Amino acid sequence: MNHDAYDDNYIRSILNNVKTIAMVGASPVNVRPSYFAFKYLAQRGYDMIPVNPGHVGKALMGKPFVASLADIDRPIDMIDIFRNSSHIMPVVEEALKLSPLPKVIWMQLGARDDAAAEKAEAAGLKVVMNRCPKIEYGRLSSEISWMGVNSRTLSSKRAPIPTQGMRLSLNRTSFGGGQTAASDRAAKNKTETT
Amino acid sequence: MTDRLPGFSTLAVHAGAQPDPTTGARATPIYQTTSFVFNDADHAASLFGLQAFGNIYTRIGNPTNAVLEERVAALEGGTAALAVASGHAAQLVVLQQLLRPGDEIIAARKLYGGSINQFTHAFKAFGWNVAWADPDDVASFEQAVTPHTKAIFIESIANPAGSITDIEAIAAVARKAGVPLIVDNTLASPYLIKPIDHGADIVVHSLTKFLGGHGNSLGGIIVDAGTFDWSKDNKYPMLSEPRPEYHGIRIQETFGNFAFAIACRVLGLRDLGPALSPFNAFMILTGIETLPLRMQKHCDNAKAVAEFLSTHPAVSAVNYAGLPGDKYNALQRKYAPKGAGAVFTFSLKGGYDAGVNLVSNLKLFSHLANVGDTRSLVIHPASTTHSQLDDAAKVKSGAAPEVVRLSIGIEDKEDLIADLDQALRA
Ligand SMILES: Cc1ncc(COP(=O)(O)O)c(C=O)c1O
Numbered sequence: 001m002n003h004d005a006y007d008d009n010y011i012r013s014i015l016n017n018v019k020t021i022a023m024v025g026a027s028p029v030n031v032r033p034s035y036f037a038f039k040y041l042a043q044r045g046y047d048m049i050p051v052n053p054g055h056v057g058k059a060l061m062g063k064p065f066v067a068s069l070a071d072i073d074r075p076i077d078m079i080d081i082f083r084n085s086s087h088i089m090p091v092v093e094e095a096l097k098l099s100p101l102p103k104v105i106w107m108q109l110g111a112r113d114d115a116a117a118e119k120a121e122a123a124g125l126k127v128v129m130n131r132c133p134k135i136e137y138g139r140l141s142s143e144i145s146w147m148g149v150n151s152r153t154l155s156s157k158r159a160p161i162p163t164q165g166m167r168l169s170l171n172r173t174s175f176g177g178g179q180t181a182a183s184d185r186a187a188k189n190k191t192e193t194t
Numbered sequence: 195m196t197d198r199l200p201g202f203s204t205l206a207v208h209a210g211a212q213p214d215p216t217t218g219a220r221a222t223p224i225y226q227t228t229s230f231v232f233n234d235a236d237h238a239a240s241l242f243g244l245q246a247f248g249n250i251y252t253r254i255g256n257p258t259n260a261v262l263e264e265r266v267a268a269l270e271g272g273t274a275a276l277a278v279a280s281g282h283a284a285q286l287v288v289l290q291q292l293l294r295p296g297d298e299i300i301a302a303r304k305l306y307g308g309s310i311n312q313f314t315h316a317f318k319a320f321g322w323n324v325a326w327a328d329p330d331d332v333a334s335f336e337q338a339v340t341p342h343t344k345a346i347f348i349e350s351i352a353n354p355a356g357s358i359t360d361i362e363a364i365a366a367v368a369r370k371a372g373v374p375l376i377v378d379n380t381l382a383s384p385y386l387i388k389p390i391d392h393g394a395d396i397v398v399h400s401l402t403k404f405l406g407g408h409g410n411s412l413g414g415i416i417v418d419a420g421t422f423d424w425s426k427d428n429k430y431p432m433l434s435e436p437r438p439e440y441h442g443i444r445i446q447e448t449f450g451n452f453a454f455a456i457a458c459r460v461l462g463l464r465d466l467g468p469a470l471s472p473f474n475a476f477m478i479l480t481g482i483e484t485l486p487l488r489m490q491k492h493c494d495n496a497k498a499v500a501e502f503l504s505t506h507p508a509v510s511a512v513n514y515a516g517l518p519g520d521k522y523n524a525l526q527r528k529y530a531p532k533g534a535g536a537v538f539t540f541s542l543k544g545g546y547d548a549g550v551n552l553v554s555n556l557k558l559f560s561h562l563a564n565v566g567d568t569r570s571l572v573i574h575p576a577s578t579t580h581s582q583l584d585d586a587a588k589v590k591s592g593a594a595p596e597v598v599r600l601s602i603g604i605e606d607k608e609d610l611i612a613d614l615d616q617a618l619r620a
Contacts, residue, residue, distance in 0.1 A: 008197050031436070031443045036245050043246075109450050132450070143247040145210060146255060148263030148459070149274040149452050154200060158213040165233035166248040168215070176197030178205050178268025182390045183420030183451045190423065 001121060003114065003129050004188070008153065008174060011136050014104050014126060015170055018077035019047055021133075022069060022102075024091050025082030026050035028060050034082040034108075035060070037134040044137060044167070049076070069094050078104040080133055081111060085191070088113035092120050101125065108132060112191055130187070141168040152177040202269065202385065203486045210264030211479070224476045225257045244440055244448070244460060254464050258472035262479050266405070266415050267455075269384040269482075270397050273420030274455035276463060277413060277475060281380060281400025282312055283468035284414035288376060288396055289345070290466065291432045291457045295321025298342045302329040302359065303590055304352040306400075307580040309378070310587075313347075332363040339371045344429065345396075346373060350389050351381040351530070353565065354575050354599040355513045355592035356538035358525035365393025372429070374422045380404070381537050381565070385489040386530040395422040396454065403566025404536075406478040407488050413470050413478050416458050420451030433457050439465075488568070488604055493533025495610060496602040502611045503540050508548070508618040510596070514538040536602040537565045539575075539592060546595040549574040553598070555617035558609060565601035570610050573599050 021041060027034045028050075042048045042061055050060040053067040066072055069079065069091070079095050079102050081088055088107055095102055096119065105120045107113065107129040117127040138144030139151045142159065143166070153174035160169040200208070211222045230249035232238035240246035249255055259277045267275040278284050293299065301313055303326045313324040325338040329348055346368045348359050361377060368375035374395035379387060383404040389397050399405055401413030424433035424446045433453055436442035440460070446453040463469060493516070500514035515522035516534030526534045542548035552572070553561045559572040563579055573579060575593035588594060602610065 030243075031441050031448075033448050036448065039240070039245055043240075135450070138247050142212065145264050146247050146249055146257065146260050147274065147452075148255070148260050148267065148276055148455055150209075150264055150267040150272060152197075152268075154204070154208040155212045156208070158218050159215040161215050165231070165237060166246075172212075176199055178209050179199050179271055180273045180420055180451070182271060183273050186421040186423075187451065 001117075001127065003112070003117060003127070004184070006128065006131070008140060008176070010126075011128065011131070012140050012170055014078070014106075014128065015133065015137055015140070018104055020049065020074065020076050021046050021078045021080055022049040022051050022072060022076045023080045023082060024051045024069070026052050026060055026065070027082075028055055028058050028065075033132075037080070037082075037132060040134040040137070069098060075100050076102045078102060078106055080106045080108065082108045083111065085111050085113050089116045092116040096120065096123050104128070106131070106133060109135070110191075130191070137170065140174070141170050141172060143168045150178050150180055152180065205265070205268045206485050207483050209268035210261040222258055222261045222476060222479055224472050226472050227256075228252050244443060244456075252472065253467060253469045254459060256469075256472050256475070258479075259470050259475040262401075262470075262475045262482075263415065265479065265482055266384075266399070267417055269485075270379070270417045271388055271390045271419075272397065272417035274452035275415050275417045276455050276458045277401070277415045277470045278463060279414065279468040279470050280412045281378075281398065281402060281414040282308065284398040284400070284416045285309065285312060285378075287458050287462035287466060287468070288398060288416055289317065289322060290462050291454065292344045292374070292430060293320075293322045296323075296342060297321075297344045298323045298325055298340060300325045300327050300335055300338045300343055300346045302327060302348040302352065304329050304355065304357055304592055305347075305349055305378070306353040306380075307575065307583065307593065311582055329357070329359045329364070332360065332367060335364055335367045336370075339367070343371055343373055345376055346371075347376045347378070349378040349381065350387045351515075351535045351537070352592070353381055353537060354539050354579070354597075356381070356515055356522075356535055357513070357592070358515050358522040358529055358534070360525055361387075361389055361392040361394065361529065368395070369393070372427060381535050382530060383485060383489055385486050386493070386532055386535060390417070390419040390421070392529070395419050401478045402564070404489060404492070405482055405485060407481040407485065407566060407568060408477070409564060409567035409569060411474040411477040413474050416455065418452055418455035418458075422454065424453060432461055437461065490533065491604040492536035492602055495604065495607045496534065496536040496538065496600075498607040499600065499602055499610055499614065500538060500540075503614065506615075506618060508543055509540055510543045511541040512538070513540065513592070537599065539597045539599045541594070541596045542598060544596075546576065549596060549598050550577070551620070552617050555620040556613055557616070558605070558613040559600070565599075567601065568604050570603035570605060571601040575599050
């Protein structure tokens, strides 16, 4: 599995198939990136669970914080890890003790741990590293195009009619689009030097 | 299977545009509206708080403009873009994110005359200082770096003389100084040069020129390469520090590799206000669909005209990087192998008066202050675009009194040559 570049269909099938997402490192502070992503994904119908031992007793958008993955009372499809690269491995190890196993380990933008990815893949999980599910959802649905962002997709097909005003669907066919190679290279250099 | 990387012409036609989800309209609709309804109070709050993607008010974003933004971002290989009312507005919005009073920008001395004015006078009044450097002498950029330097600004192909800039060499200076390289790619267009591939961190355009291409609409755009780490030394607080206007959001932390484009939109365009009309965005988008075809024809015609002028008895010199003997020919072959662009200057043996006469004798070339139109254009910079510069600055920026600037259109080259020939003989 090449973790430098993902096929759009790989990401799309993950976002289309998972329903329950535990977000490790979720923050209740409404200007933090994890809060933005949590809210966005919750509004798109995912069953979101905030995981953060520092905030047990509080809730994020009505969902109570849990201290750890083991404290979740239902099967989880995906674990979205909002932690630095150096904190990934213990979360993956904990995830691999769950029963049933989750289907996907997703490491946030900026986070990458190839050894942890290998471990999860060996157990049959799908892995995404150094991506944001909110950005990927916005990109593949083309919602992010409203912000002038290069979605790296083209399509001659009419997308499904937006639901609830401006929400666009992931169920859109697309062809590859404009690359962002310079930015990808810069990100790679940065992760390699830090 | 990895996703296919479409070619330039495919992106020029398709990037950013898909059939309208509600009506099926295939051409991009002109969303000629000031504002967009919210679903409910929470949706409105999410949009204003930058938590959701969507439309609020056309000064901040508009769906027609967004298609243009994504298209140019894709053509340049950038992560995102922001369209604004003009090329000058793009420059203003970019520098507002980077400079505070007392900060400096190093700019190439060879720039569009209007940009030289903007930097020298308007920006000076904001306390933004400019240090001029010579694009033909990379060391002059290095020498101009100070602790206050916040950016370096160059043109890929410089107006008016069509000289080619060694982008990679100047990008290396910027990297060493820890500042972004901004490239004005107006005269090349991404068809000829993609500055991001050569180390640019930000690309700006006057869309008014080759991208729109038909001389009918003003516009400008800012492309974020997604390459610069704005948070590294806290030199760029607009991107790295909590923003009070957005309850303490940090723009880079929140928007990652398209943070600069977002800062330009939500801190620049929103507050300074130079929004692009959706109608202009539509006109420019239509123009971009034929950019590869037009640009090649512009270049081929320009080369033929430059060759003709270079042997003409009334002409003392032709500055066209596409000519084999030209000073910039090696750089042209490296950076713009498909062509040297269509804007160049030449000098008349008869000096200032011959320049004035030529312009008045031409029958097909239009005498006006623009470049990058389907029509061929002519101007005498010393008496127009560069007239506000003093004589020494005129010479330094390539606009001496005997110099005439052409912008070659997409007419038949034989007709352009015939018109120039009769006017030079008259
Ligand atoms: C190279 C270059 N940059 C910027 C501009 C300014 O663009 P606008 O006239 O769209 O403000 C021009 C206009 O002539 C130009 O030629």
